[in-house]
Amino acid sequence: MVRNSPRPVVLTMGVFDGVHEGHRALIRHAAQRARSMDATLTAATFDPHPTAFLRPEHFQGLLTLVGRRVELLRDAGADKVEILHFDAQLSHMVAEQFVAQIVVEQLHASLVIVGTNFRFGHMAQGDVSLLQKLGLKYGFEVEVFDLVGDAGVWSSTRVRQAILDGDVARADVLLGRPHRLTGTVVHGDHRGRELGFPTANLEVQGGLIIPADGVYSGLLHTRTEVYPAAISIGTNPTFEGVLGRRVEAFAMGQSGLDLYGQVVDLDFIGFVRSMQAFSGIEPLIVAMNNDVEVAQQQVSAYLDAQR
Numbered sequence: 001m002v003r004n005s006p007r008p009v010v011l012t013m014g015v016f017d018g019v020h021e022g023h024r025a026l027i028r029h030a031a032q033r034a035r036s037m038d039a040t041l042t043a044a045t046f047d048p049h050p051t052a053f054l055r056p057e058h059f060q061g062l063l064t065l066v067g068r069r070v071e072l073l074r075d076a077g078a079d080k081v082e083i084l085h086f087d088a089q090l091s092h093m094v095a096e097q098f099v100a101q102i103v104v105e106q107l108h109a110s111l112v113i114v115g116t117n118f119r120f121g122h123m124a125q126g127d128v129s130l131l132q133k134l135g136l137k138y139g140f141e142v143e144v145f146d147l148v149g150d151a152g153v154w155s156s157t158r159v160r161q162a163i164l165d166g167d168v169a170r171a172d173v174l175l176g177r178p179h180r181l182t183g184t185v186v187h188g189d190h191r192g193r194e195l196g197f198p199t200a201n202l203e204v205q206g207g208l209i210i211p212a213d214g215v216y217s218g219l220l221h222t223r224t225e226v227y228p229a230a231i232s233i234g235t236n237p238t239f240e241g242v243l244g245r246r247v248e249a250f251a252m253g254q255s256g257l258d259l260y261g262q263v264v265d266l267d268f269i270g271f272v273r274s275m276q277a278f279s280g281i282e283p284l285i286v287a288m289n290n291d292v293e294v295a296q297q298q299v300s301a302y303l304d305a306q307r
Contacts, residue, residue, distance in 0.1 A: 008039035011109035012078075014118060015156070016045045018063030019072035021176045022115070022147035022154025029145055030113045031077035042107060043078035045069055046086045052207065053086050060160050061209030063175070065182060082107060095121030099134045113143045117153075166212035168268040178218065178267035181208050181247060185259040188246065197288055199232070199248035200259050202266060210247060215272040217295035217302075220249050221265040227251035230288075230295040231266060234275035252292055252299075270298035 012030045016023050027043060034041035047066040052059040064072065070081045084090065084102065093101065098121050103109050112135065120126040126134075128144050135142040147154045154174065162171040163179055171179050181204050188201035200220065204210060213234035220229040229249045249266055251257055272294050278284040 008037050008110040009108045010034040010037065010039045010041045010111045010113065011044060011103065011107050012041070012113045013044040013103075013120070014046075014115065015049055016043065016069055016073060017049055017156045018159050018175055019069060019076060020063075020154055020156060020159055020174050023073075024076045024176060025154075026113065026115060026145045026147065027073065027076035027078055033111065033113065033143070034079070037111070039110065040079045041077065042080045042082055042109075043073045044082040044084055044102075044107060045073065046084050046090075048086055050086050050091070054091060059207075060164065062207050063156055063159055063163075063179070063209060065206045065208065068180070068182070092122050095126030095130055096134060097121070098126065099131070099138060103140070104138050109140045111141045111143065113145055115147045116144055117147070117155075160209055163209050163211050163268075166214050166216075166271050166274075168211055168216060169270050172269070178269055179209075179211070181210065181266045181268075182206075182263065183208075183247070183266075185262050185264055187260060188248065197230075197250045197292075198255065198257070199250045200257070200264065202247040202249065202264065204247055205263075210245065211268060213245065213275040215275070215291045215295075216268050217270045217272060217298035218249070219267040219269065219299065220251050221267065222259060222262060227254055227257075228296060228299040229266065230272070230292050231268065232275075250292070252296055269302045270295075272298070 010030055010033055012026060014023070031041050045066070049059065049062060066083060070083070073081045103112060112131065114128060114131065116128060118128055118131070120131070128142070132142045159171050159174045162168070162174065168179055181202065183202040183204040185200045186203045188199070211233055216231040216233070218229045218231045220227045229251055232246070232248045234245055247266070272291050278287060
């Protein structure tokens with residue numbers, strides 16, 4: 001078979017949402033195989049997320065925006081990242097058609113390395129056994145990598161559940177880094193500023209999964225600076241008339257930041273407390289001061305551990 005690529009291609013495929021520790025282990029293994037073959041390592045990811053496209057009512061949210069995912073895959077060791085646009089045409093490809101048109105003709109794979117649960121083709125009809133059979137037919141090898149980690153299989157589902165439970169520290173262990181929200185800072189009701197805690201109200205981008213309501217510690221990344229932050233998620237039940245969940249970050253130790261209109265990142269480090277209603281302004285301020293103290297301790301411990 002004639003190949004258009006000047007070097008062999010080691011291909012790994014998946015949604016790779018989150019690029020969690022299991023994904024990173026897979027990429028590291030594939031990178032070692034590629035080096036041994038003097039090959040290019042290509043990681044192929046799907047966008048939008050297949051579940052979001054096929055069953056949006058069941059989709060809980062993204063762990064990473066696709067641009068961030070590309071960066072993380074490259075950081076993990078991929079030489080090249082291919083984004084496969086998941087649309088009606090791709091979703092209706094039968095398994096062999098997907099292999100012939102995508103794996104062979106488009107991506108020129110010599111060796112395909114995937115996780116044990118990899119599925120492909122219309123209605124996810126293809127599994128690793130079929131991929132191996134098609135590899136024999138179309139002239140590429142297949143390796144299966146076991147995504148078993150700490151106490152079980154690494155998976156994006158486990159990460160999402162941890163985030164939805166508010167256990168961002170657990171999610172961070174599974175991801176190998178803090179869960180990140182990206183969004184534009186927009187105007188809110190400015191109540192935080194009136195209470196002495198000016199917050200950046202984040203309009204979260206792209207269907208990223210938002211942690212459970214509560215107060216968290218984290219890091220606020222602007223274009224030029226990184227600030228320790230106390231992050232509030234919820235409707236702020238102490239006040240009436242607050243509609244919809246809000247994601248607000250207080251850059252601790254900062255009082256004059258003007259971030260309106262800027263795109264910022266929020267990295268979640270630890271859980272501080274659940275969201276609750278207070279009897280008035282004074283007990284709320286006491287609680288917020290305590291939140292900042294706890295959040296600062298958590299961020300300091302995290303940063304110390306990174307050194």
